[in-house]
Amino acid sequence: MSASRTGVSMDISTPDNADLAALLRGWLRPDEAPAAPEKKATSSGLPLPLSYVGDDGARAGVFPYARGISQRMYHDELWVMGMYSGYASPKETNARFRALLEAGQTGLSIALDLPTQIGIDSDDPSAAGEVGKVGVPINSVEDILTLLDGLPLHQIRQMRSTCNAIGPIFASFVIVALEELGIKPTTFRLFLQNDPLKEFSSRGTWIFPPGPSTRFAVDAVEYFAKHYPSWQPIQFCGYHIRDVGGTAIQEVAVATANGIAYLDEARRRGVDIASIADSLFLFLSSGVDIFEEAAKFRAARSLWARLLNERYGVPREKAAIKIFSYTLGGALTAREPHNNIVRVAYEALAAILGGVQTLATSSWDEAHSLPSEEAAHLALRTQQILAAEAGVTKVVDPLGGSHYVEALTRRLENEITRYTVELLEHGGAIKVIESGFLTKELADSAFRDHQEIARGERQVVGVNFKPSNQPIPATMPFVAPAGTTQEAVGGLLRVRKNRDARRWAAALESLRISAREGANTMPALIEAARARASIGEITSALASVFGRNASTVEYGVPIERQA
Numbered sequence: 001m002s003a004s005r006t007g008v009s010m011d012i013s014t015p016d017n018a019d020l021a022a023l024l025r026g027w028l029r030p031d032e033a034p035a036a037p038e039k040k041a042t043s044s045g046l047p048l049p050l051s052y053v054g055d056d057g058a059r060a061g062v063f064p065y066a067r068g069i070s071q072r073m074y075h076d077e078l079w080v081m082g083m084y085s086g087y088a089s090p091k092e093t094n095a096r097f098r099a100l101l102e103a104g105q106t107g108l109s110i111a112l113d114l115p116t117q118i119g120i121d122s123d124d125p126s127a128a129g130e131v132g133k134v135g136v137p138i139n140s141v142e143d144i145l146t147l148l149d150g151l152p153l154h155q156i157r158q159m160r161s162t163c164n165a166i167g168p169i170f171a172s173f174v175i176v177a178l179e180e181l182g183i184k185p186t187t188f189r190l191f192l193q194n195d196p197l198k199e200f201s202s203r204g205t206w207i208f209p210p211g212p213s214t215r216f217a218v219d220a221v222e223y224f225a226k227h228y229p230s231w232q233p234i235q236f237c238g239y240h241i242r243d244v245g246g247t248a249i250q251e252v253a254v255a256t257a258n259g260i261a262y263l264d265e266a267r268r269r270g271v272d273i274a275s276i277a278d279s280l281f282l283f284l285s286s287g288v289d290i291f292e293e294a295a296k297f298r299a300a301r302s303l304w305a306r307l308l309n310e311r312y313g314v315p316r317e318k319a320a321i322k323i324f325s326y327t328l329g330g331a332l333t334a335r336e337p338h339n340n341i342v343r344v345a346y347e348a349l350a351a352i353l354g355g356v357q358t359l360a361t362s363s364w365d366e367a368h369s370l371p372s373e374e375a376a377h378l379a380l381r382t383q384q385i386l387a388a389e390a391g392v393t394k395v396v397d398p399l400g401g402s403h404y405v406e407a408l409t410r411r412l413e414n415e416i417t418r419y420t421v422e423l424l425e426h427g428g429a430i431k432v433i434e435s436g437f438l439t440k441e442l443a444d445s446a447f448r449d450h451q452e453i454a455r456g457e458r459q460v461v462g463v464n465f466k467p468s469n470q471p472i473p474a475t476m477p478f479v480a481p482a483g484t485t486q487e488a489v490g491g492l493l494r495v496r497k498n499r500d501a502r503r504w505a506a507a508l509e510s511l512r513i514s515a516r517e518g519a520n521t522m523p524a525l526i527e528a529a530r531a532r533a534s535i536g537e538i539t540s541a542l543a544s545v546f547g548r549n550a551s552t553v554e555y556g557v558p559i560e561r562q563a
Helices: 017-025 090-102 141-148 167-181 210-227 239-243 248-268 273-279 290-310 339-353 373-388 403-425 429-434 437-454 484-498 501-517 522-530 535-546
Strands: 080-085 107-110 158-161 190-192 235-237 281-286 322-327 358-360 552-554 557-559
Touching (some): 080 373, 090 107, 090 373, 107 358, 141 167, 141 484, 167 190, 167 210, 167 522, 167 535, 210 248, 210 273, 210 429, 210 522, 235 239, 239 248, 239 281, 248 273, 248 281, 248 429, 281 290, 281 339, 290 322, 290 339, 322 339, 339 373, 429 437, 501 522
Parallel strands (some): 080 107, 080 358, 107 158, 235 281, 281 322, 322 358
């Protein structure tokens, strides 16, 4: 008998620990630790294998690559980490890049201002109010030289830019800048977005009509294949399709249809697609729906492996397409913007679980303005924490074998293929743009998405789910620092004053002739860059041959005007 605190006596039965231990011991499974474990282990010290082989024998590094492009994936090398950065002027952007590189960033992603993206100079009247507003103005090679000045280029695994309509022009500026800096191109890797087709249905920064735009983009593909095989000349971009309201299925399908258009043109020119397969990238978003997004990346790899192998004759062992992902900016909210820190972390996690090769993370304040330095730093740290602390890189394809994820991967691949077929049956990438079919499809998808949120069928925390009474933080539209336009225009005027006028004029005439005769324009573009032709002058020379696209679409009916 024993006394409780209340003075009431009660019997307490003591369990037989020996019997209980014997019971639990019977539950133990044979030791599942690998015979020769990798150096990776859980935080408890449990050794981990490199990867797990599925019941069907599927594993990473094996066609069709749903589980990853290589057998070791992040065990050999982490993904390239980069922030989309460009600010006011080449000098200011150089300073931002220095800070990010010092913090451990391994890739540069150059945000260009709107005038640069559509090929007009900073002193063009139509550029008023836009110079340096959403990125850095690049008027000539001199601006690239300022942008790269003093940067530790040896530690940069990749330099990329959202240059779509001007992709080959931007490449020519970089090539000449590297020449003048004495940097061997083989020690540097340029990564162009260079996908003008998706501009017509998403971002809108087009210059030339769809047909000439495709031809111009492939000039870089063909030229890089011959002269810079380690560079990446193009991304098949679905990100912006998703960001304007497309579904994950539409995102990959449109990128696939566009990719087919570029590769068909390259093959028509005699480019061996197998020789450039290693440089090809899909550019896809990563949204908050972790499992669908991870499965989407797996499905996209599988679809593209089959496409490269069966349509373009790429051997199976070379048919693993790489993926560049950016966390989905459209998922960020202006209300309770600090919630975006959590959203971006989950989006980045989905991309890593899906096995991407390059990842850029949005900054939490992007729903209001260009990222602050503090927010960009935190976005980089988000990736680093996932890589170093979260344990998601210790095993290749950690979601592999999940009944849910495997089934979702198969279903997504099937639906993406189905929608790609629909786009092809409507004429392919160029025709669905010219007819207005794709614009209407994406508008309908965006409207459905908006209606689901408005009706509360899809919950967005802090917006239509448990909204707070906190007002949206008051923010002023970003205004480039005083003197930004003057600085850009002043630099451009100095370039024009100091260049050799005869060499400049001859270079632009040679460019017009190349475009008119259907030759690859890259050699003439490089010479124009050396002669210090500006981006606006080069674009005007090309437009005199290609024309300018000035089409609009109303209710799916195309209205064509040539300006």
